[in-house]
Amino acid sequence: MTGREARRSEFGVRLFGDRIFGLSTLGLALVVLGLIIALAMVLIQASALSLYQFGPHFLISSDWDPVNDLYGALPFIYGTAGSATLALTIAVPLSLGVALCLSELAPAWLKRPIAFLVELLAAIPSVVYGLWAIFVMGPWLRDHIEPLLARSMGFLPLFKGPHTSVSMFSAGVILAVMVIPYISSVCTDVFAVVPQSQREAALALGATKWEMVRLSVLPPSISGVVGAIILGLGRALGETIAVAMVIGNSASISASLFAPASTLASVIANEFAEATTTMYQSALIELGLVLMAVAIILNIVARLLVGATRRRVGVR
């Protein structure tokens, strides 16, 4: 073999190796891409029976009657929207407070430990949240917070009715605790992107720290903050086990926060393994399909908003 031929064959081996490696990583990348497509297709296919039987009426019907094989998603859509709204009402101000405290106020030596503790909240498994909510938080809310709300704002239908430890209220509060780390960590990231010079400009004009936040930090990060909130909303909608443990699992629509309810995710968790008829199972899967569609749309919108903030201030 001449030197030239040897070089050529080595070059061939090299190209061959590149091709094998390139194709295998390409294949694995395609698996990831295929996964989300498969997810959507499998769910549509598995809920076809119910999709065909009930059509769009499924979304507005409040019948949930497995005995007569009649299914409607409205009670669960209501429960999901209600508990998530309550969660965000509590979580958004707190998350903004945490994020501002971390990015603007805390001295450097305190930032790391606080950020770390908030991150720990995100690491606790949701079944542990549920356990704590059943035995500790729920009874405490029932004995102390619910009577307080009933006394001060009892004229609202929201706060009428008997006080219970398993209720939409408990679910909303535990959800709030669970989504705060998500919202606050994205907000902290968003605030960190605001250039230091903008803060200094406000301070140089004589602004107090709060005025600096109002003038230079919040305006450029507003879309990112909205994105963070939507990301938190997506989490709250999809959270399953902790909610299933404290919401009381009732397929009824009640105006009172103190009444038991059910969310899309919690009803699937509770009833799927016992769904005996194919129609029952198909209807539950359709609930999952609705949940997935909403979660995916919210996720995309949130990522676009957070990305927009980064681009606006010129950081990637």
Next chain:
Amino acid sequence: MVSATPLVMGHYQYRKAKNLLMMGLTIFATVITLIPLFLILGYLLYKGASSLNLAFFTKLPTPVGEAGGGMANAIVGTFELVLIACLIGVPIGVGAGIYVAEHRGSQLANAVRFAADVMMGVPSIVVGIFAYALVVRPMAGFSSIAGSVALATIMIPLVTRTTEEMVLLVPHELREASLALGVPRWRTTISIVARTAMGGIATGVILATARIAGETAPLLFTAFGNRFWSTSLTGPVASLPVQIYTYAISPFADWQRQAWAGALVLTGIVLALELGVRAVTGGQTRTPR
């Protein structure tokens, strides 16, 4: 000038007070947020530790009404489920992450990154349904492999995204130096780029493992649960999160007591993984979201 001073001073006081109030509120919010964390950890130690004993780690669950027993099978089951999920999920996630990073800017790479981001937003219960329809139905029964598929599906996008980020951190000069020495591209990627990013990738994998170890919802109707010893891939298998869930919502005091013990062990495992990684990397990495 003299007459204006009280007004200016008054406004200044107002601004100062407002600043103090708002800044005070952020501290208040932080304290309020952290209270549940300490309460949860405190209750876990208080209720869990008093219920932990050797039997918890070595015995099977007892039938209803009979005191004692443990969650040995669930602990082993959780390790089995997570291990197999890693065997499925890590190669796919790392490979896809390398592809996305090395083909940065190409349309396919962007599509894969987008798909991974979207996957991270899919609720875990939906992933459970996916694994049910994909594995449980064709196999006509709950199985640990179905549970592992569900957990792997949750893990893959997390690993893909961290791998991509870690590979992008590798300086371009390293690649160029290797290529200039005549090392083929694929060997450059494996021996130079992937090896340099290895620490970060491993961190991402461990964080993803911690995340899936605590998942309950996707296991409810895939791995299901089992009162007995089983490590069979094709049979239902017990897991700590599902066992905690079942015991927590049961009306039996002894089971509830064991649920606390299980929660302490599960949280211990998850936090040990997270804290271990943080101790090694100095708290720089976290689970993507």
